[in-house]
Structures are given as C-alpha cells and as structure tokens.
Amino acid sequence: MNKSTIYKCMAIAGLSFTYQACKLPAVTQRTENKTVPLAYAQANGQDTTNSAKTIWKDFFKDQYLNALIDTALKNNQELNVTMQEIEVSRAEIRARKGEYLPFAGIRAAGGVEKVGRYTSQGANDANTDIKPGRETPDPLPDYLITAYASWEVDIWHKLRNSKKAAVARYLSSVEGRNFMVTNLVAEIADSYYELLALDNQLEILKQNIGIQNNALKIVRIQKEAAHVTELAVQRFEAQVLKTRSMQYDIQQQITETENHINYLLGRFPQPIPRDDNGFEKLDLMPIQAGLPSQLLSNRPDIRQAEMDLAASKLDVKVAKARFYPSLNISASIGYNAFSPAFLFNMPQSLIYSLIGEVIQPVVNRNAIKANYSSANAKQLQAVYKYEQKVLNAYVEVTNQMAKISNLEQGYDLRSKQVQALSRSVRISNDLFRSTRADYMEVLLTQRDALEARFDLIDTKKQQINARINVYQALGGGWQ
Structure with missing residues (x-):
C-alpha cells in the first residue's frame, strides 16, 4: 500500500468522524x-x-x-x-x-525511587556518571516544583x-x-x-x-x-x-x-x-x-x-x-532534579510541556x-x-x-x-x-x-x- 492510498484512507476516516459528530x-x-x-x-x-x-x-x-x-x-x-x-x-x-476558565495551580513534590539493576532503567542509570568516578545515586531522590494549567477551549x-x-x-x-x-x-x-x-x-x-x-x-x-x-x-x-x-x-x-x-x-x-x-x-x-x-x-x-x-x-x-470534538490544552513549567542543590540550575533542571488534544467520541x-x-x-x-x-x-x-x-x-x-x-x-x-x-x-x-x-x-x-x-x-x- 503506497503513501497516497494511506492518506486517502485517513481522509475518509476523518470525514466519517465529522459526519458522525454532526449527525x-x-x-x-x-x-x-x-x-x-x-x-x-x-x-x-x-x-x-x-x-x-x-x-x-x-x-x-x-x-x-x-x-x-x-x-x-x-x-x-x-x-x-x-x-x-x-x-x-x-x-x-x-x-x-x-x-x-483555565485551571491553574502549583505543585511541589519530593520522593525517592529504587530501581532494579537488571531493568532497562537500572542498566542505563548504572553507566551514568554525575562526576568522574561517581555513579547515579542509588536510591534516586526526586524533587519537583512546577506550575501547571489546563483549559478546555469552549469552541x-x-x-x-x-x-x-x-x-x-x-x-x-x-x-x-x-x-x-x-x-x-x-x-x-x-x-x-x-x-x-x-x-x-x-x-x-x-x-x-x-x-x-x-x-x-x-x-x-x-x-x-x-x-x-x-x-x-x-x-x-x-x-x-x-x-x-x-x-x-x-x-x-x-x-x-x-x-x-x-x-x-x-x-x-x-x-x-x-x-x-x-x-x-x-x-x-x-x-x-x-x-x-x-x-x-x-x-x-x-x-x-x-x-x-x-x-x-x-x-x-x-x-x-x-x-462535537473538544479541544483541551495543558501546559506546565518548573524545575526537576534528584537533589535540592541542583533544583534551580538553569537550564539543566528546567522542564516544560505544552500539549493540545482533540477528543471526538466515535464509538458507543x-x-x-x-x-x-x-x-x-x-x-x-x-x-x-x-x-x-x-x-x-x-x-x-x-x-x-x-x-x-x-x-x-x-x-x-x-x-x-x-x-x-x-x-x-x-x-x-x-x-x-x-x-x-x-x-x-x-x-x-x-x-x-x-x-x-x-x-x-x-x-x-x-x-x-x-x-x-x-x-x-x-x-x-x-x-
């Protein structure tokens, strides 16, 4: 099946979703x-x-x-x-x-996590050096401060x-x-x-x-x-x-x-x-x-x-x-690190996200x-x-x-x-x-x-x- 056929199928599927939404x-x-x-x-x-x-x-x-x-x-x-x-x-x-109106808030969290050595995450963490001759802390702490917001666009x-x-x-x-x-x-x-x-x-x-x-x-x-x-x-x-x-x-x-x-x-x-x-x-x-x-x-x-x-x-x-389809937008920005000493290091500890999603009920x-x-x-x-x-x-x-x-x-x-x-x-x-x-x-x-x-x-x-x-x-x- 070539790309042209795939695009046609996707277009037909999209039209069918729109028809179902309007009917x-x-x-x-x-x-x-x-x-x-x-x-x-x-x-x-x-x-x-x-x-x-x-x-x-x-x-x-x-x-x-x-x-x-x-x-x-x-x-x-x-x-x-x-x-x-x-x-x-x-x-x-x-x-x-x-x-x-948009929902907004501030979240602060702290915790500790111990992963198994013979897991995918544990195998990767074992080879990570923070400093020469020093491996990732085990167990691994986690600190987070972030502001977040979510909004359903009232189309x-x-x-x-x-x-x-x-x-x-x-x-x-x-x-x-x-x-x-x-x-x-x-x-x-x-x-x-x-x-x-x-x-x-x-x-x-x-x-x-x-x-x-x-x-x-x-x-x-x-x-x-x-x-x-x-x-x-x-x-x-x-x-x-x-x-x-x-x-x-x-x-x-x-x-x-x-x-x-x-x-x-x-x-x-x-x-x-x-x-x-x-x-x-x-x-x-x-x-x-x-x-x-x-x-x-x-x-x-x-x-x-x-x-x-x-x-x-x-x-x-x-x-x-x-x-009809609903449009939701969510965003967050903050700091995340395994140690309070690194929590506000810029830009290494900076995290952010922006997500937009369209939800359309189709089945049932x-x-x-x-x-x-x-x-x-x-x-x-x-x-x-x-x-x-x-x-x-x-x-x-x-x-x-x-x-x-x-x-x-x-x-x-x-x-x-x-x-x-x-x-x-x-x-x-x-x-x-x-x-x-x-x-x-x-x-x-x-x-x-x-x-x-x-x-x-x-x-x-x-x-x-x-x-x-x-x-x-x-x-x-x-x-």
Whole structure:
C-alpha cells in the first residue's frame, strides 16, 4: 500500500468522524405559546390599572395585619429554606463560570525511587556518571516544583451555555421565592380575616344566648300561668344548651386559627392582636385586574416557568455540543532534579510541556444521545409547564373576579334576610307573650335568625378572601 492510498484512507476516516459528530438524533421541537386573551371575560374595556402593582402594605389597611405579614417575611421557616436554595443556585453559577476558565495551580513534590539493576532503567542509570568516578545515586531522590494549567477551549459554547443555564435557574429560584412570598402574604391575610369573622360569630352567638335566655324565662312564666306545657320549657332549654355548646366550637376554631398564624410567623402560640370591631361594615379592598398580558410580568410563578424554560433550552445546546470534538490544552513549567542543590540550575533542571488534544467520541455514543434526548424532553416539559402556568393564572383571575361580582349580589340579599329575620324575632317574642304564637314559631325564628347572621358573616369573609385571592392571582404581594 503506497503513501497516497494511506492518506486517502485517513481522509475518509476523518470525514466519517465529522459526519458522525454532526449527525444528531431527530427530536421533536416546540415553541411556547405566549399569547393570552386581550381582556378578561368580566372586564369592560381594557383598563391597564392593575392592583398587583400595589405593595401589600398599601393594599391591606389594617395595621395589625401588616405587622403580622412583616414578621412572617422575616421569620417564616419555609421562606428561609427557600433563601438558602437561592444561595445554592448562586454558588452553581460560580462553579459553571469557573469551568470555562483555565485551571491553574502549583505543585511541589519530593520522593525517592529504587530501581532494579537488571531493568532497562537500572542498566542505563548504572553507566551514568554525575562526576568522574561517581555513579547515579542509588536510591534516586526526586524533587519537583512546577506550575501547571489546563483549559478546555469552549469552541461550541458548551461551557458558556452551561453557565447561562445556571444563571437562568438562579433567576428561577428568585422568582420561586417571590411566588412563595405572594402565597405567604395571602395565607396570613386569609387567616387573619377568618379570625375576625370567628370573633364576630362568637359575639353574635353570645347575643343570641342572651335572647334565648330571656325567651326561656318567659316560657317558664307562661308554664306557671298554665299557658304552655313542660314540653315548651324543655325545648327552649335544649335550644339554649345547643347554642352555648356552639360557643366552644367557635372558641376552638379561634385557637386553631391563631396557632396557624403563629406557625406562619415562625413562633410559638401566643395571642394575635387584632381589631374585630365592625367586621360586617369593614371596607372591602378595591381591586383592578388590568390586562391578562400583565400576568406574564407580574406573576412570579410564570416568570419562574419562563426561566426554567430558558435553562432547558440552554441544556439542549449543551447536550448537542457534546457530539462535537473538544479541544483541551495543558501546559506546565518548573524545575526537576534528584537533589535540592541542583533544583534551580538553569537550564539543566528546567522542564516544560505544552500539549493540545482533540477528543471526538466515535464509538458507543449512546450515553451522549440519551442525554441529548433527555434534554429535549425536559425542554418540552418546560414549554408545557409554562403554558399551563399562563392558563392557570388567567383562570384563577377570571374565577375570582366572577366570585367577587356574585358575592356582592348575594351579600345584599343576605343583609335584607338578616334584617327581616331580626324583626321577626321581636315580633315572635311579642306574639308569644300575648299567647298569639306557638313556642315552636319562636324557636324556629331564633334559629333562622342566628343562621342568617352566621351566613352574612361568612359571605363577608368570602368577599374579603376573594379580593385577597385576586390580588394573589394577579401577582401582587411580593414587591
């Protein structure tokens, strides 16, 4: 075989390596859909005013609630755990950045070596004279001081893209922290207003117990006058006992709600300061939904999904670059001698090296292909998760805005119901005193009035919670 044939074979082999490096597995690609409706279903026009831009201290006017939220943002354990995850992501950026910079170091070593006389090295060393009449020391010491460096030339931007992916994941962790803040602020506000509602229900219950006790006294007087039987007395007494037992159920709910707030604040149970006067007349927080497109910039979970998507795209590029040849350069320079006395003799003890190598995977690339396919699949996952976050955000805002509208109408009707039943309680008591109404009518009227007032408080609480939920769904609370 002549030289020309050999060169042709080498050229064909080189071309085949290049072809294998460039031939990548076919993978499905998909671009995320960032379009959202121009306006919400319940919105009139396209008002850009958005309550998410309002900081939570201005959105919630209650000084006690704001103090609780401020404490939670400092002490909540889950939030602090997330902060450490952010630190981990920041450290990952430094690690990835260091990978595409040269690695350099200084090495110093010393040792001794005894070789066999009848070895190739021993046979040669035996004939080496350092000075006339002096052979190589046996055993032979070895001293070394050298500086070395190695560098992978980032031809295909594999290392830079890996660093960019780490940056995207760091930004994702920051947005994850912001999303947790929105949830924490909303959960504390929900629990706080639930506590106010329970306080008012307890106060209503105490008032109702007073009304029922007065009715019980009247029934006993009526029994002595032989206008009613003992059955009426027992029925009224049973109703009083039932209402009194409800008082302890509410007190238990108050205790559990207080403890839940304390848990969110990262502290042991203690009383929660609050102003529970006038809950039924409490001013509702104004809410403006703005435009659906603003969700893309206001919602931390959407921005987190966007950062995860950006990182997954960079991961695909990194995985793709592994199919291509990598160029590594290594160099070293220093001194090497068998005696410290000769260690810095120039140029006899000087050593240096410069090596460049190209590495191209050719055979058994299944691991690289699997990693590339996995990166593509994770990218598609990130696309679907991003679209899911956008859709979920729009649905959440739409549902809560509809809930606000429906609760306003329901609250007006329940208010009229409470007023009517309050009048009927007075009327039934007056009629019962004059023996013109049956005791069952009095009992049923009192029960209906109590339930109606409880429902009114519950509706008020739902109105407040709906506004808090819209504020959260719009992306408010983390600023």
